[in-house]
Amino acid sequence: MVYAVLGVLGLIFGSFSNSVIYRLPRSLSFVRGKSKCPKCGTEIKWYDLVPIVSIVLLRFRCRQCRQRISLTYPVVELLSAVGWLLSYFILSDYGFTVWLYSIFLFQIFLIIAAIDFFNYVIPDSLIIILFAISAAFGILARLSHTAGPFGQLSLYSLLAAAVMAAPLLAAWLVTRGKGIGLGDVKLAAVAGFIFGVLGGLITLYLAFILGAVASIVLLIFRKANLKTRLPFGSFLGVAAIAYIFLGVVLRDFVSLFFR
Secondary structure, eight states: OOHHHHHHHHHHHHHHHHHHHHHHHGGGOOSSSOOTTTTTTOBBOOGGOOOTTHHHTTTOOOOOTTOOOOTTTHHHHHHHHHHHHHHHHGGGOOOHHHHHHHHHHHHHHHHHHHHHHHHHHHHHHHHHHHHHHHHHHHHHHHHHHHOOOOOOOHHHHHHHHHHHHHHHHHHHHHHHTSOOOOHHHOOOOOHHHHHHHHHHHHHHHHHHHHHHHHHHHHHEEEEEEOOOOOOHHHHHHHHHHHHHHHHHHHHHHHGGGGO
């Protein structure tokens, strides 16, 4: 029963995430505005907004203009549901507060990854929200002596942010923003602030691996060339999500090489 409820909540928040992913880069309100078809502009009725179910019944086409609906919508909803289920399965033993915090991190990193993938931009508002909520959680964790998988807030958190941001900032300066965007630098800094030095470096390494694999695949199938710019923030977002769920395992694995 718990997993069923969490799955439904994940789908609902995935639907909300889709709204943020589409509207935020376009400076549209995702709180007050009503959902419209991006192709014909027709307002979407409530019964066509049920996660997964509506899009399947509509056969992936708008009810009015019959244009195909992007697969992004069901994919984000399903990923959100899976994330909610995984977070409960893996992190619920740390307590409700840590679990809720992990859900927040997962959802924001998912939104950032999708926005950067489609728009090559990482909104500052999401970076600020990540930093503010993480700082608040860190302070609460220290005051309540809460044990969590991401460590506790301290001066080392700021050091970790600097360590994560430094190499990307250097790359941004060298390439004059053509290889790495300033949003990537900010996102890396926040990841370091949240996960600590070791966790941040693991996340950054995973992001580079994901980016390298994607580049090789695109080159093999001739979908890109050596000058093609890839959304590194998307890879960093996915790597951060992986660390949220597998951080303990990844840290233990890395520690084997330093014994």
